[in-house]
Amino acid sequence: MGRRAGPRSACDGVEHLSAIEPYTRRILGGVQPIIVANRAPLVLHQADPYRGTPERLVKGAGGLVTAMTSLASATDAVWVALARDASDRQLAERGDPAELTTDDGTTIKVAFVEPTSEAYDLYYNVIANPLLWFIQHYLWDLAREPVVDETIHRAWRDGYMNVNQLVAKRVLAEVERTDKPAVVFVQDYQMYCVPGLIREQRPDVRIQHFVHIPWPTPQYWTVLPRHIRDAIVHGLLGADIIGFQTSRDVRNFLMTCEQNLGLTVDHRERTVFAEGRAVWVRNYPISVDPKTFIQHSEQPAVLAEIERIEQWRPKHLILRVDRTDLSKNIVRGFLAYERMLEAHPELTGDVLFWAFLQPSRQDIDDYRAYLGSVLRVAARINREYSRGGWTPIRVEIEDNMERAIAGYRVFDVLLVNPIYDGMNLVAKEGPLVNQRDGVLVLSENAGSHEELGEWAITVNPFDIDETAEALYLGLTMDDGQKKARQAKIRDVVRTNDITRWISLQLQDLRELIG
Ligand code: G6P
Helix, strand or coil, rough: CEECCCCCCHHHHHHHHHHHHHHHHHHHHHHHEEECCCCCCEEEEEEEECCCCCEEEEEECHHHHHHHHHHHCCCEEEEEECCCHHHHHHHHHCCCCEEEEEECCCEEEEEEECHHHHHHHHHHHHHHHHHHHHHHHHCCCCCCCCCCCHHHHHHHHHHHHHHHHHHHHHHHHHHHHCCCCEEEEECCCHCCCCCHHHHCCHHHHHHHEEEECCCCCCHCCCCCCCHHHHHHHHCCCCCCEEEECHHHHHHHHHHHHHHHHEEEECCCCCEEEEEEEEEEEEEEEEEEHHHHHHHHHHHHHHHHHHHHHHHHHHCEEEEEEEEECCHHHHHHHEEEHHHHHHHHHHHHCCEEEEEECCCCCCCCCHHHHHHHHHHHHHHHHHHHHHHHHHHHHEEEECCCCHHHHHHHHHHHHHEEEECCCCCCCCHHHHHHHHCCCCCEEECCCEECCHHHHHHCEEEECCCHHHHHHHHHHHHCHHHHHHHHHHHHHHHHHHHHHHHHHHHHHHHHHHHHHC
């Protein structure tokens, strides 16, 4: 899903990290962490005079923000991010870095980088999404797209590279400003060239780059012109350690270095040798902060949402919570549900599929068109299957964290069927707080399948019949099995929590640099 609960206050974060990982805290105490990401962790919601709502600072969307907020709020980290719109530019005026506190008490220092709106558009809406995002989730319909023409070449140069250079410059300014050794945590596919650009100027700085999304096979990368795909890998190799979500991503990256760039790779040691340096490649499955997430799920705002849901939910509730992203496979989810209704008419009136969707990247044509097809397919199924007062699908397009968490608490089946996904935190958050021993139906291509697959019902995301059967099995599974499966998933999420994600990365960094 989009916005998520991180620590409720800076204190929560510190306590949590220090209680579990004194080692991690010691390492962080001696260095200046600098987090680099496309998005700031906080979003300014403007006051709405018509609704009478005041201005609010709330946490930003996506799993990346959730994860790094834990680190940022527990340390004196500076978060370097892009000013993406007028609201971000307004926040940038509050200081350099701006010290920002959300309405739930989390304080983070944010240094905003302000590219021109044209450069930002080329970087975000032409290169990062869709080009790289589509490559990394295997979303291109290759017989037709992408068409790599002058628009792409220019967007790479004047958008992506331009923005990465501005970001690297801003990071270098922060490195100069501190008297502690800096450790730079670069995040995701929007910033691939940043590590290399920092390394050129300051070879002494320690850099970790974490890629939150899948890394496809070497062959699929050859969709991109050589100069672009090689710049991406060389940029990443500026880091000391490159982190991925799963072991499959690590293998694909090592093979990409070897096959596409002819670099020397040690597969057993998961190391790439480039420009006289050894770069470690590791997988660290990202997670949530279970304690604060559970606390959040018990807040009055969530309980109020649950009461509202109870007024309309039938006996069985199938839930999905996603950004309206093509990779999430929302349409096939509806088709599978339709197939289940067809095969089990006895469920008529007793089941509802609630798709709670957060609007995403609506400046991009493909995303707008996709949201259109999501709505059309849901409407068609509702037209064909509605009986009496019962409608089989409920679609809500809204960015409302409390309502999403309320849904997590009351689902019977949670459908997480992405085409490909880096991790998918919905698969971890939902079972963690669910109160009905609900069942997780999980795509074999979600990163979280590596950890949770054994206790979920696994589906091939393209197979409508298999997904239909999985939904039915989830609804009809016996209580003992459901309880046992959910308990196992919770154990994994509690053990492999966000603190572990951070501390494993820091331990590796310490081992590498001594
Ligand atoms: C995914 C990506 C993140 C991104 C998030 C939200 O989780 O891995 O890098 O921030 O989606 O996407 P957006 O484009 O809205 O920042």
